[in-house]
Amino acid sequence: MERTLWNHIQSIKKQSPLIHNITNYVVMNNTANALLAVGASPVMAHAKSEIKDMVNIADAVLINIGTLDEYWVESMLITAKTAHTLNTPWVLDPVGAGATPYRDDILQKLLQYRPTVIRGNASEILALAEFNTTTTKGVDSTVLSNDAVQAALDLVNKYGTVICISGATDIILNSSRQTYFVKNGHSMMTKVTGMGCTASALIAAFIAVIEDKTAATMAAMALLGIAGELSERQSTGPGSLQTNILDKLYAISETEFNGQLNVLKG
Amino acid sequence: MERTLWNHIQSIKKQSPLIHNITNYVVMNNTANALLAVGASPVMAHAKSEIKDMVNIADAVLINIGTLDEYWVESMLITAKTAHTLNTPWVLDPVGAGATPYRDDILQKLLQYRPTVIRGNASEILALAEFNTTTTKGVDSTVLSNDAVQAALDLVNKYGTVICISGATDIILNSSRQTYFVKNGHSMMTKVTGMGCTASALIAAFIAVIEDKTAATMAAMALLGIAGELSERQSTGPGSLQTNILDKLYAISETEFNGQLNVLKG
Amino acid sequence: MERTLWNHIQSIKKQSPLIHNITNYVVMNNTANALLAVGASPVMAHAKSEIKDMVNIADAVLINIGTLDEYWVESMLITAKTAHTLNTPWVLDPVGAGATPYRDDILQKLLQYRPTVIRGNASEILALAEFNTTTTKGVDSTVLSNDAVQAALDLVNKYGTVICISGATDIILNSSRQTYFVKNGHSMMTKVTGMGCTASALIAAFIAVIEDKTAATMAAMALLGIAGELSERQSTGPGSLQTNILDKLYAISETEFNGQLNVLKG
Numbered sequence: 001m002e003r004t005l006w007n008h009i010q011s012i013k014k015q016s017p018l019i020h021n022i023t024n025y026v027v028m029n030n031t032a033n034a035l036l037a038v039g040a041s042p043v044m045a046h047a048k049s050e051i052k053d054m055v056n057i058a059d060a061v062l063i064n065i066g067t068l069d070e071y072w073v074e075s076m077l078i079t080a081k082t083a084h085t086l087n088t089p090w091v092l093d094p095v096g097a098g099a100t101p102y103r104d105d106i107l108q109k110l111l112q113y114r115p116t117v118i119r120g121n122a123s124e125i126l127a128l129a130e131f132n133t134t135t136t137k138g139v140d141s142t143v144l145s146n147d148a149v150q151a152a153l154d155l156v157n158k159y160g161t162v163i164c165i166s167g168a169t170d171i172i173l174n175s176s177r178q179t180y181f182v183k184n185g186h187s188m189m190t191k192v193t194g195m196g197c198t199a200s201a202l203i204a205a206f207i208a209v210i211e212d213k214t215a216a217t218m219a220a221m222a223l224l225g226i227a228g229e230l231s232e233r234q235s236t237g238p239g240s241l242q243t244n245i246l247d248k249l250y251a252i253s254e255t256e257f258n259g260q261l262n263v264l265k266g
Numbered sequence: 267m268e269r270t271l272w273n274h275i276q277s278i279k280k281q282s283p284l285i286h287n288i289t290n291y292v293v294m295n296n297t298a299n300a301l302l303a304v305g306a307s308p309v310m311a312h313a314k315s316e317i318k319d320m321v322n323i324a325d326a327v328l329i330n331i332g333t334l335d336e337y338w339v340e341s342m343l344i345t346a347k348t349a350h351t352l353n354t355p356w357v358l359d360p361v362g363a364g365a366t367p368y369r370d371d372i373l374q375k376l377l378q379y380r381p382t383v384i385r386g387n388a389s390e391i392l393a394l395a396e397f398n399t400t401t402t403k404g405v406d407s408t409v410l411s412n413d414a415v416q417a418a419l420d421l422v423n424k425y426g427t428v429i430c431i432s433g434a435t436d437i438i439l440n441s442s443r444q445t446y447f448v449k450n451g452h453s454m455m456t457k458v459t460g461m462g463c464t465a466s467a468l469i470a471a472f473i474a475v476i477e478d479k480t481a482a483t484m485a486a487m488a489l490l491g492i493a494g495e496l497s498e499r500q501s502t503g504p505g506s507l508q509t510n511i512l513d514k515l516y517a518i519s520e521t522e523f524n525g526q527l528n529v530l531k532g
Numbered sequence: 533m534e535r536t537l538w539n540h541i542q543s544i545k546k547q548s549p550l551i552h553n554i555t556n557y558v559v560m561n562n563t564a565n566a567l568l569a570v571g572a573s574p575v576m577a578h579a580k581s582e583i584k585d586m587v588n589i590a591d592a593v594l595i596n597i598g599t600l601d602e603y604w605v606e607s608m609l610i611t612a613k614t615a616h617t618l619n620t621p622w623v624l625d626p627v628g629a630g631a632t633p634y635r636d637d638i639l640q641k642l643l644q645y646r647p648t649v650i651r652g653n654a655s656e657i658l659a660l661a662e663f664n665t666t667t668t669k670g671v672d673s674t675v676l677s678n679d680a681v682q683a684a685l686d687l688v689n690k691y692g693t694v695i696c697i698s699g700a701t702d703i704i705l706n707s708s709r710q711t712y713f714v715k716n717g718h719s720m721m722t723k724v725t726g727m728g729c730t731a732s733a734l735i736a737a738f739i740a741v742i743e744d745k746t747a748a749t750m751a752a753m754a755l756l757g758i759a760g761e762l763s764e765r766q767s768t769g770p771g772s773l774q775t776n777i778l779d780k781l782y783a784i785s786e787t788e789f790n791g792q793l794n795v796l797k798g
Contacts (some may be wrong), residue, residue: 014505025291067310067312069313069314069315070313102319189304238297239511239512239516240510
């Protein structure tokens with residue numbers, strides 16, 4: 001598996017896929033930089049007057065609802081519908097699912113366009129599956145990832161999507177009833193805003209060039225987790241960690257990647 | 267006072283308050299990271315369809331008018347009104363007060379909902395109190411902080427708010443007629459965008475968990491100022507200073523904090 | 533020429549011009565920090581209710597269409613018209629020209645207000661001149677800069693603007709039929725989002741204080757390129773490069789600048 005995942009990382013650099021992002025204001029700079037660092041080409045656009053044209057030229061799409069409003073929601077729905085129609089792979093990042101009824105309503109509408117991959121923390125995945133067993137505290141998870149596995153399986157069955165429940169261990173599930181665990185990452189990453197959003201953007205880059213969407217998701221999560229682990233050793237806090245992760249995403253070697261890789265099949 | 271202020275800093279880490287931010291596009295990433303670094307939980311949301319729900323779950327609220335427009339102003343007014351009704355503490359950052367009539371008009375409307383704390387530079391405080399004695403140059407102060415003290419006292423008397431006039435020396439005033447001076451900070455901080463905005467966000471975090479709003483404001487201003495002073499020693503310019511301040515907010519020790527603390531009662 | 537360009541850099545620090553920016557969400561933080569680092573005063577505002585007032589107090593204006601939408605386009609048009617009427621120098625950054633018909637339509641409208649300087653990559657300049665000989669891939673150039681020279685000359689003739697075609701070598705043309713080549717910069721800069729946007733903002737700062745708009749454009753491009761070259765030596769990837777460039781823009785010495793300067797007259 002090491003060889004395959006590393007090859008996937010190289011594929012991005014070779015093919016430089018164009019990733020169209022509708023994402024939140026907080027993380028746009030860091031998301032664009034992370035995509036550039038791994039070799040992808042980011043575009044950020046949201047105007048209703050051009051959004052279809054942008055999706056048309058994109059190799060994959062990310063929709064992150066973090067700072068949604070009524071206008072952006074219209075753009076998100078056009079984007080999801082267009083991606084679905086064109087068979088362009090797309091990632092849904094359900095930031096803050098469960099925090100407000102509005103978010104949950106919009107998410108149900110977006111799900112109709114069958115995201116290729118959904119990445120969220122355990123709280124968000126539970127809310128997305130309309131499990132009423134948790135309370136979201138902001139955008140952080142207050143339940144353990146494995147509590148959300150049943151919710152994820154429901155979503156997989158209903159929408160045929162790949163799900164990544166991110167947390168200390170990331171759990172990846174698909175409609176072939178496979179489960180993978182990615183144990184890479186470092187706890188200080190939770191003190192950098194938008195690490196989850198970055199993960200979702202990287203997944204979009206990987207599903208743009210890799211046919212196997214489960215392996216693509218694993219590669220993205222492992223790459224970011226390993227970049228975080230290695231970077232933390234050179235960081236004195238979350239500020240330098242944010243910077244160092246970009247450097248490591250750009251410069252990571254095969255030896256570094258495979259030396260840290262900690263992925264298990266369930 | 268050292269012991270009290272340090273304990274306040276520890277309270278944020280223990281209680282991890284949820285801070286709802288309506289702030290400007292320029293500083294959102296850095297603001298979220300600063301809140302995470304001190305141990306708070308940031309949320310950024312502005313949709314009229316959910317803003318009341320967000321304020322409902324927040325422990326404190328920040329309203330920063332930096333990149334306001336007609337839609338965001340409606341959200342700001344709903345947010346301020348909701349916070350006022352729920353008795354949720356909130357901070358007003360009147361970015362660019364005095365620069366345009368539109369800003370001044372909106373600020374007068376926001377004041378009706380009686381912010382718990384207002385933090386601005388001297389120009390902004392003067393404009394907010396409708397003193398016509400200065401001209402704002404962009405978002406930087408062109409008058410000395412102490413010239414704004416009379417304006418601040420007017421605001422304190424009228425709205426019962428705590429005021430922080432930030433500058434080389436921060437001046438904090440309250441309705442008990444107390445005045446405090448925070449002399450921490452470094453001039454290079456003025457070359458990093460959004461340091462004032464970060465200060466306001468940190469005040470929101472402190473007033474979320476500390477009953478004494480004046481002490482909370484002092485703790486926030488002293489913490490950021492000290493983080494700036496200590497970080498500047500390891501920085502080669504404003505780029506590394508921005509990064510290092512996040513690291514220091516995260517990792518500052520009691521010895522470092524108390525060794526630098528420079529707060530006086532007026 | 534070294535002496536003149538260095539003097540121009542010093543002029544910004546002395547005069548601290550107020551630069552009004554309508555720019556994209558992705559780069560706002562970095563743009564504001566770059567302007568502060570060179571000694572300018574940035575303002576970011578876009579509300580139709582105040583945009584004329586903001587242009588009124590600005591020494592120069594930047595319009596960058598990166599994340600345009602219907603509302604922002606109205607603000608951009610008011611801003612361009614106001615700057616044109618007031619004879620305030622302004623820079624147009626046609627991000628993603630050629631990517632969608634909407635962008636191209638808006639750009640033609642903006643051109644009517646005769647930008648003082650236009651900076652774009654070769655693809656964008658070709659699209660702006662309505663040359664149908666290229667396809668834009670996202671916001672990156674897919675044609676060589678010198679292929680765009682004829683397109684730039686058409687724009688110069690039609691609008692009397694200074695044009696900077698940025699790339700490995702930046703090509704600067706004006707209506708006096710002069711051509712300059714700025715060969716500074718480093719390829720890793722293409723892995724940092726918004727370096728082109730930063731260049732355009734710095735041009736706005738220079739044209740605010742320098743009468744000769746061609747020399748002002750050269751000074752801005754050379755400064756950013758040299759800051760990039762020098763910073764790359766101390767960077768381990770694009771994350772640290774972004775940070776180090778801000779430090780170098782702030783702290784660059786005359787010896788460093790002139791030692792690297794690589795500008796030719798065509």
